[in-house]
Amino acid sequence: xTREMRAxxxxxxxxxxxxxxxxxxxxxxxxxxxxxxxxxTAVVALLWFAxxxxxxxxxxxxxxxxxxxxxxxxxxAQGKPSxxxxxxxxxxxxxxxxxxxxxxxxxxxxxxxxRTVIMVQVQNEVGTYGLARDHSAVANRAFxxxxxxxxxxxxxxxxxxxxxxxxxxxxxxxxxxxxxxxxEQYFHSWAIARYIxxxxxxxxxxxxxxxxxxxxxxxxxxxxxxWKSDFA
Numbered sequence: 623x624t625r626e627m628r629a630x631x632x633x634x635x636x637x638x639x640x641x642x643x644x645x646x647x648x649x650x651x652x653x654x655x656x657x658x659x660x661x662x663t664a665v666v667a668l669l670w671f672a673x674x675x676x677x678x679x680x681x682x683x684x685x686x687x688x689x690x691x692x693x694x695x696x697x698x699a700q701g702k703p704s705x706x707x708x709x710x711x712x713x714x715x716x717x718x719x720x721x722x723x724x725x726x727x728x729x730x731x732x733x734x735x736x737r738t739v740i741m742v743q744v745q746n747e748v749g750t751y752g753l754a755r756d757h758s759a760v761a762n763r764a765f766x767x768x769x770x771x772x773x774x775x776x777x778x779x780x781x782x783x784x785x786x787x788x789x790x791x792x793x794x795x796x797x798x799x800x801x802x803x804x805x806e807q808y809f810h811s812w813a814i815a816r817y818i819x820x821x822x823x824x825x826x827x828x829x830x831x832x833x834x835x836x837x838x839x840x841x842x843x844x845x846x847x848x849w850k851s852d853f854a
Contacts, residue, residue, distance in 0.1 A: 665738060666740065668739045669742075669743045669746055670722060670725065670744055670745065670746075671745055672718045672721060672722070672745065673709075673714060674707075674746060674747065674748040674749075674814075675745075675747070677747060677749045677750055677751055679707045690703065693713055693714045694714070695707060696750060696756040696761075697756060697757045697758045697761075699757050704750065704752060704756075706750045708756045708761065709810075709816070710758060710760045710761050710813065718821055719824045722744070722821050723825060723827075723828055725825075726828040727829070730828060730829035739831065740831065740832070741832040741833065741834065742825065742831055742833050743834055744821055744833050744835050745821075747837065748818065749837055749838035749840075750810070754806040754810060755806040756810070761813070765805075765806075765809050767796065768794050768796060769796070769808075774794070
């Protein structure tokens, strides 16, 4: 092999090495710039799950999950406890609200100037599998009471939508009298919404960020309505 050939063979190897180095350096540089840009410009929607995470309290602390007297579970019609915390648990609501307010207080202290967190999701995938509503004593009393006027204003009964038992002309009445076959679903929707709304309102009093909630997905193969065994 001639000297020129060796030089020629070394040349391409050197060129490839230089090319590899050139490719590595811009790649690292672009990556570093991307990380820097992300650190400077990123915004975050913070997710808070306490009472509900995919319908369950799996992320609640043990002292909540292991004390069903203080933090009651939903009950079925036979009085058997569900895996879900009840939206009628006064101590549960108070503890969740207290922790959420502490979070929002801290968030305001460390991030109000930067506004990295621009909104907060309060709870995650709320709903209940296996039950349409809570059957505890306090829930049953609320279910037998009149539908709150605010609910009637936002969701008027419609026999075409809610079944023949619904009363289109009902200006007031119990959940069953107003919403017929769909009474349990509307009742449980209201119970969860009221619970989360109170937590969100307390958090916004401390640090007024936009807040939202999402709902768990029900079984797409189950009959559409009324949902008697699931609320999601």
